[in-house]
Amino acid sequence: MTPSEFAALVGGRLIVSCQAWDGHPLRDTAALTRMALAAVEGGAAAIRCGGVGGTPDIVSIRAAVDVPVIGLTKDGTEGVYITPTATAARAVVEAGADVVAIDATDRPRPDGLSFADSVRAVHDLGRLVMADVATLAEGVAAAEAGADIVATTLAGYTPARPKTDGPDLSLVRDLREALPATLLIAEGRYHSPAHAAAALEAGATSVVVGTAITDPAWITASFAAALPRP
Numbered sequence: 471m472t473p474s475e476f477a478a479l480v481g482g483r484l485i486v487s488c489q490a491w492d493g494h495p496l497r498d499t500a501a502l503t504r505m506a507l508a509a510v511e512g513g514a515a516a517i518r519c520g521g522v523g524g525t526p527d528i529v530s531i532r533a534a535v536d537v538p539v540i541g542l543t544k545d546g547t548e549g550v551y552i553t554p555t556a557t558a559a560r561a562v563v564e565a566g567a568d569v570v571a572i573d574a575t576d577r578p579r580p581d582g583l584s585f586a587d588s589v590r591a592v593h594d595l596g597r598l599v600m601a602d603v604a605t606l607a608e609g610v611a612a613a614e615a616g617a618d619i620v621a622t623t624l625a626g627y628t629p630a631r632p633k634t635d636g637p638d639l640s641l642v643r644d645l646r647e648a649l650p651a652t653l654l655i656a657e658g659r660y661h662s663p664a665h666a667a668a669a670l671e672a673g674a675t676s677v678v679v680g681t682a683i684t685d686p687a688w689i690t691a692s693f694a695a696a697l698p699r700p
């Protein structure tokens with residue numbers, strides 16, 4: 471798939487992230503695959519998956535859905551943990567992802583290689599790279615390093631930028647201004663349909679929603695919190 475073919479499929483549309491942390495009741499490949507099928511039925515233009523469960527989720531979801539799959543693996547929760555090495559990036563491709571999501575922050579990587587090395591590893595295998603960044607500078611650097619897609623996934627999750635209450639729309643606006651022709655995906659704390667629409671208004675090509683759609687524990691807690699205890 472070329473970047474423009476991917477853009478044609480997801481442009482102006484919703485991407486759903488189907489992941490669950492270790493210990494979460496839904497941390498189960500079969501459960502997350504059903505979640506992905508339900509998301510596609512609801513109109514998801516692509517699925518982002520892999521995460522803590524790693525490549526088995528990607529294999530299973532790739533076989534079940536007929537939309538592009540953005541794959542990743544997660545190794546821990548500190549520092550660079552989203553597809554942190556070139557080896558992990560190759561494994562995500564082998565699992566069947568069309569696009570590999572990779573941490574593109576400026577922090578040191580566990581394999582001592584650069585983000586550009588991971589980009590090369592994925593491009594050599596004929597797939598696209600989605601650069602998960604936290605700042606404007608990282609987004610610009612990721613595009614220069616060859617990323618096909620820049621995403622705001624890590625905004626607020628590194629010391630570089632405060633964690634906004636809802637989505638970090640100002641980073642979307644700044645990235646769009648700096649990178650007018652780049653595929654730009656808004657991701658991170660988009661918790662309502664209005665947030666998703668605001669992402670596109672801010673200049674995003676597409677928007678990823680995870681927790682607010684695929685985490686029933688989080689959804690239940692938000693309802694429960696609204697009720698006064700006797």
Ligand SMILES: CC(=O)N[C@H](C=O)[C@@H](O)[C@H](O)[C@H](O)COP(=O)(O)O
Binds near residue numbers: 658678
């Ligand atoms: C920071 C980090 O590790 N983000 C992860 C990236 O894959 C996922 O845990 C998020 O759920 C995903 O980005 C979607 O975001 P939200 O769940 O806020 O809609």
